[in-house]
Amino acid sequence: xxxxxxxxxxxxxxxxxxxxxxxxxxxxxxxxxxxxxxxxxxxxxxxxxxxxxxxxxxxxxxxxxxxxxxxxxxxxxxxxxxxxxxxxxxxxxxxxxxxxxxxxxxxxxxxxxxxxxxxxxxxxxxxxxxxxxxxxxxxxxxxxxxxxxxxxxxxxxxxxxxxxxxxxxxxxxxxxxxxxxxxxxxxxxxxxxxxxxxxxxxxxxxxxxxxxxxxxxxxxxxxxxxxxxxxxxxxxxxxxxxxxxxxxxxxxxxxxxxxxxxxxxxxxxxxxxxxxxxxxxxxxxxxxxxxxxxxxxxxxxxxxxxxxxxxxxxxxxxxxxxxxxxxxxxxxxxxxxxxxxxxxxxxxxxxxxx
Numbered sequence: 001x002x003x004x005x006x007x008x009x010x011x012x013x014x015x016x017x018x019x020x021x022x023x024x025x026x027x028x029x030x031x032x033x034x035x036x037x038x039x040x041x042x043x044x045x046x047x048x049x050x051x052x053x054x055x056x057x058x059x060x061x062x063x064x065x066x067x068x069x070x071x072x073x074x075x076x077x078x079x080x081x082x083x084x085x086x087x088x089x090x091x092x093x094x095x096x097x098x099x100x101x102x103x104x105x106x107x108x109x110x111x112x113x114x115x116x117x118x119x120x121x122x123x124x125x126x127x128x129x130x131x132x133x134x135x136x137x138x139x140x141x142x143x144x145x146x147x148x149x150x151x152x153x154x155x156x157x158x159x160x161x162x163x164x165x166x167x168x169x170x171x172x173x174x175x176x177x178x179x180x181x182x183x184x185x186x187x188x189x190x191x192x193x194x195x196x197x198x199x200x201x202x203x204x205x206x207x208x209x210x211x212x213x214x215x216x217x218x219x220x221x222x223x224x225x226x227x228x229x230x231x232x233x234x235x236x237x238x239x240x241x242x243x244x245x246x247x248x249x250x251x252x253x254x255x256x257x258x259x260x261x262x263x264x265x266x267x268x269x270x271x272x273x274x275x276x277x278x279x280x281x282x283x284x285x286x287x288x289x290x291x292x293x294x295x296x297x298x299x300x301x302x303x304x305x306x307x308x309x310x311x312x313x314x315x316x317x318x319x320x321x322x323x324x325x326x327x328x329x330x331x332x333x334x335x336x337x338x339x340x341x342x343x344x345x346x347x348x349x350x351x352x353x354x
Contacts, residue, residue, distance in 0.1 A: 004240055005133035007217075008331035011087075011113040013350035014164045016049030018086040021079040022142055024058045025072050026094020026121040028065030029143050036187045037091060040147030044089070047157060048165075055079055058091055069096070073103030076125070080105070080112045087164070090118030090125070092143040097124040098228045106132040115164055115350070117141075117327070119320060120251060123221030127234045130219070130330055135349050137163060138221060138247070138319065139327030149185060150196050153324030154178075163327040163345075167352040170345040173326050175204035176318045182252070182285040197323070203316065205280075205341045208296055209303070210312030214278030214336040215346070218328055220247035222320065224255065227263055242275040245334045249282030249320030250295075257294035264302035273303060278312035278336040280343055282320030312338050 014020075022041070024030060030037035037059075044050045055075035057065065065072065079088045101124055109132040116122075116129055116136040129136040140146055140156055155176045162170050179199030185192045219241065220226075226248075229235050250260065267273050284295055296315060303311055314336055319325050328334075329349025336343055 004131055004237055008130065008133050008135040009110075009113045010135045010349060010351040011115045012353050013167050014048075014050070014087055014115060015353060017051060019051040019053060019084050020044065020087040020089055021082070021085045022052060022054045022058050022089055022091050023072070023075045023079060024060070024065055024091045025076065025097040025100050025118070025125055026090075027092055028060055028062040029092035029094075030054075030059045031061045031065065033143065033187050034059075036143050036147050040142035040145070043146040043152050044142070047152070048160070053085075066096075069099035070103050072097075073100045076100070077105045077108055080109050080114060083112070085114065087115035087117065090116075090122045090141045092141050093118070093120030093122060095121055097121045098225070098232070100124065101128050101232070101234050104128045109134055117164070119325070120144075120222050121225055123225035124229060124234070126221060126330055127229055127236070130236065130240075131234060135329050135331050137327050137329050137349060139163070140325060145323070145325065148323070149193060155318070155326075156324035159326040163329060163349055167348045167350055169347050173317075173343045173345060176202050176324055177204070178202070180283065180318065181323050182321070184252075202318075205314045205317050205343065207338045207341045208281075208313040208315050209300055210278065210310055210338045212312065212338055214245065214312040214338075215333065216243040216245045216277035217331050218247055218334050219244045219330060221249075223248060223250045223260065223263060224253065230266065238271055238275060241272045243277050245336060246272075246276050246279045247282070247319065247328055248279060250284050252285045252321050254284060254286040254291070257291065257298040260295060261298040261302055264299065265305070268302060268306045273306045273308055273311070276311065279314075280317050280336060281313065281315040283316050283318065283322040285321035312336050314338070314341060314343060317343060
């Protein structure tokens, strides 16, 4: 197959009653926390009316999942090759899905476009799908998103409906106004299951720099996972970044702002920053206001070093390691408006069902 197609093929939209497969591409969360997994599965079945199945290794114990990236890849390959399965959803993130990539069958993925949904460590799988030329979706996982104490966030559920079940363009991504959270409540503690996580006020996106409107296809993911991909065969060539809107977010580990600056310097040294149309930044998790300001400063500093003081950048968006989150489709044309501090999805990520 030809590597790195210029555009992606959109998978068919989901419908109630569709069969969807759960895979575990990283950490063996379902085996370690079966109650949390069951909660997320129930949301998929009862809220969205989906027929949920687990691929053979999705519920394996932690050690088996960790030791067998080939088995994780086999589940993904089988799910893409099975015509009865309409979408594939990651059970949870982790830290080593990059080990799955050498075993992925990109030809099978390219020949069977279907929805893949996940975030965080699923960045690696998304880049494999981007190389296969299929649109995938940076959004909630079964255990982190669809599973939530008391009930899932309405904002997240609405975003999933709009991006995966509807073939009309989303348009402006409305910010979450009901409040956000990065509070951690131990999943294995039964006494916490009926306690809602505390919400913080949401101020919406803000423009870090730039003016006017930037437009381009979406590409990006979790900062720490992107570092694992650099220099591998699954790192996109410079032309694929040209004119793109780069979405970027950090994990709950909250790396030091100086480290983020160094990572972005690598993007600069590759020439990537200079060819972007714009950047959108997800709200950092586990970060106090002082550290948040340092994150902003690190991004602006990296761009200033490249002479990019006018490159449009929006920060504090609802994606990645914050809750609730929107779902971002890879390869779909987005528009960033600096004056209004808004993000719009100008086309759908899914194709109309016929």
